[in-house]
Amino acid sequence: MATVATTAPDVAVRRRPPKRRGRRRPWMFLLGWAAAVVWFFPVLWMFLTGFKTEAQASTDPPTFFFVPTLDQYQAVLGRNFVPFLINSFTASIVSTLLAIVLALPAAYALSLARVPKWRDSLFFFLSTRMMPAVASILPLYILVRNIGMLDDIRMLSIIYTAMNLPIAVWMIRSFLLELPREVLEAARVDGATLSVEMRRVILPMIAPGLAATALICFIFAWNEFFFAVTLTTTQAATVPVFLVGFITSEGLFWARLSAACTMAALPVIIAGWVAQKWLVRGLSLGAVK
């Protein structure tokens, strides 16, 4: 075992990752940036096209340099875009808040309190997220129609809450499990009741986690299309439904279309960039940190 003897001190010295490795491989830099630029390019193109005139938007070869104009944004806003935006914000924010209000106590019960059979409940929530929307759309549609809540933003908010609930439960639970146990025990020893413990100790500590959960829920609700297009028509239609109008008649106006798409996509791009660190936790439903 001579190798062990010679390598052991080596390991100790090299424990800290050597700095030179990054600089030595400029091709990593090139490859990494090439991948990023290629993948991001369509998004950049969408953003640029929104500031062009229609004549500049469809040219061969493509126009890269131009004087930006806000005409297309004005045109989109002039076509009654704002009510759709308001509906999207209402449905996304209401459903996010509702999901968190419902999920926080549930996550507490499934992590710190540990109700009997907590594991079954946890996986039940997860399985509801895996159920395809087509499995429930018909009864939901018929029920919603019968109670006269078709095209009602409240109904859409409730459905989005159900859609986001499993994500919220799993994410909040994973944040609760990261709390230092000593602090919780200290609070309990000091005689804090559950509600005091929740408000004074737990909530302040998991506030960043709740914010991250909210951003992830917001992303899913904002981008949702299937329920929006089946359960709403005019009054409660959200931004993705507005975009349907561009499939046919207005599909020829690329610059205007790009401006509309940019406005539609921007809130979630920003939310996603802010929540980047927790994105993978949300996407994997808390399975991966």
Added chain:
Amino acid sequence: MTIPADVAVEGAPRRRPPEPKKLTRAERWKLRGPLLPALIFAIILTQVPFVFTLFYSFQSWNLLRPGNREFVGLGNYGKVFTDDLFRNAVVNTVVLTVSTVLLSLVIGLAFALLLDQKFLGRSVARTLLITPFLVMPTAAALLWKTSMYNPVFGLVNWFLSPFGVGNVDWVSQFPMLSIIIVLTWQWTPFMMLIILAGLQSQSPEILEAARVDGANGWAIFRRITLPHLRQFLELALTLGSIYLVGTFDAIFMITQGGPGQATTNLPYFIYLEAFRAFSVGEAAAAGVIVVAATIIIATFALRVVSNLFAEEAG
């Protein structure tokens, strides 16, 4: 010798208290209290509708012919299974899901390996790479349908023109490929993020030790990284499949299932049955079949999550 058996086995004291053992009925309900609102809400909005879907699938019922509603047993399933359009939708769903999942998994793995290296501006590159997944899918679909795929002014043809590609009309000539490209573009960041999380959870000590022992990059990747990544790849694969089986937005926006039925997948088929033909029974039967297929994939997914979960719980 007061060390409990399980602690001795695991070698480290458990951080969490053991499961509550004997509780009275009242205590159990008190514990369950905070869980109930969420549980009941989820059951009402997801399980109950599915039971109704199951119920409808045994009925002949068209919303356009009210009053004409009767129990037909498995009749709808027979109709659906012998329907060429349904079979076509099944094939399309499989082609779409399998190719998109594999493509985005392979590219996602490559991107994750890149982002696991240190280079200047790595976090900016990462931010740019995840953006396609954040763009509203309907907006992304519109963007590709117009500025990217247009035969004359589209960027795809412009980009490929040095390679001798002429004015290809992507959406009508290669409808399925067009959809697969858009979905791969969107789902690669998803795969990348999960795989990257796996790469970064590797122990640097083990990698360093392997390097010191003279293992080259490929050997390290094959012998250490890949086995470690396995469950992350499985998770990405199964979750990606579950979401992609339900693909609807891109098809609705880009091809409307066409030309002909070339890109009609199961969700779009069900949408047409339910909201264009209003034949509740058949749409419900098709829905039940999709759920059955999803359950098969989801069983794998839940097992993967459960494994990760068991590891984490220690």
